[in-house]
Amino acid sequence: MNSWLNEIRFTSDGLIPAIAQDAKTGKVLMFAWMNRESLHLSVEEGYAVYWSRSRGKLWRKGEESGHKQKIVSIQMDCDEDVLLLKIEQEGGIACHTGRESCFYRQLIDGQWQPIESVLKNPDEIYQK
Amino acid sequence: MNSWLNEIRFTSDGLIPAIAQDAKTGKVLMFAWMNRESLHLSVEEGYAVYWSRSRGKLWRKGEESGHKQKIVSIQMDCDEDVLLLKIEQEGGIACHTGRESCFYRQLIDGQWQPIESVLKNPDEIYQK
Numbered sequence: 001m002n003s004w005l006n007e008i009r010f011t012s013d014g015l016i017p018a019i020a021q022d023a024k025t026g027k028v029l030m031f032a033w034m035n036r037e038s039l040h041l042s043v044e045e046g047y048a049v050y051w052s053r054s055r056g057k058l059w060r061k062g063e064e065s066g067h068k069q070k071i072v073s074i075q076m077d078c079d080e081d082v083l084l085l086k087i088e089q090e091g092g093i094a095c096h097t098g099r100e101s102c103f104y105r106q107l108i109d110g111q112w113q114p115i116e117s118v119l120k121n122p123d124e125i126y127q128k
Numbered sequence: 129m130n131s132w133l134n135e136i137r138f139t140s141d142g143l144i145p146a147i148a149q150d151a152k153t154g155k156v157l158m159f160a161w162m163n164r165e166s167l168h169l170s171v172e173e174g175y176a177v178y179w180s181r182s183r184g185k186l187w188r189k190g191e192e193s194g195h196k197q198k199i200v201s202i203q204m205d206c207d208e209d210v211l212l213l214k215i216e217q218e219g220g221i222a223c224h225t226g227r228e229s230c231f232y233r234q235l236i237d238g239q240w241q242p243i244e245s246v247l248k249n250p251d252e253i254y255q256k
Contacts (some may be wrong), residue, residue, distance in 0.1 A: 004238055019147055019156060026154025028147060031210040043235070075231040076240055078223050082159040084231040095206050103203040103212040107171070110132055112204055 005036060009081040015051060016083055020094065023072040023086035029094035030102040032059075034083065046071055048085060065125045067091040091120075098122045133164060137209040143179060144211055148222065151200040151214035157222035158230040160189075162211065174199055176213060193253045195219040219248075226250045 010016050015033045022029055032050040038058055041049040048069035052059040062068030069087040076083055095102040104116035138144050143161045150157055160178040166186050169177040176197035180187035190196030197215040204211055223230040232244035
């Protein structure tokens with residue numbers, strides 16, 4: 001039933017990199033890791049579930065922030081070891097800094113310069 | 129002079145993942161790894177230079193195929209451990225299979241199905 005999962009070459013740690021791209025605009029929003037279970041859950045639930053390496057557990061993207069990522073499609077690369085997710089970003093914010101994209105700095109004149117504004121204060125996003 | 133390089137958090141192996149995206153269309157073309165030297169060379173030469181983990185050496189993308197990637201911009205993510213390269217893909221082919229993008233398979237009805245055609249036979253690309 002899940003033979004498609006067996007075609008993936010996970011790392012020795014059982015992980016695969018996943019790129020999340022806005023399905024409409026094509027903007028690359030973030031990069032994270034999945035394991036077999038989180039990928040399976042992503043497909044089953046229709047929303048991105050990653051594996052948090054720092055916390056060592058499943059990370060349902062948006063579980064705290066509400067910024068869930070609805071999956072539009074999943075693509076795999078030629079080496080079967082990287083995934084590309086086209087998603088709809090709920091709330092329009094993928095980054096924990098409150099920006100649309102995590103890739104908000106650009107190398108300009110030998111310096112990493114922010115090219116995106118904070119749309120929402122992280123303190124307001126992560127209320128405890 | 130290269131203080132921007134010091135802001136990057138390379139893995140314990142000295143690597144950083146790099147996503148190559150077509151600067152005009154927004155299409156994600158490939159995913160590869162860089163080390164400090166290859167990133168420095170990429171900026172210096174203006175064309176993507178990766179670190180080939182399988183061959184254990186610098187990989188000037190297109191050195192054999194001619195499919196070089198002219199760098200338009202380099203962005204860095206919030207964790208300083210992933211790069212996004214906007215590039216112009218020479219020859220219109222990024223993948224060693226002869227397709228525009230390495231992400232040419234999509235999960236459809238529980239199967240990885242090709243959604244892109246081969247534009248050029250790899251035997252013609254890699255003549256020896």
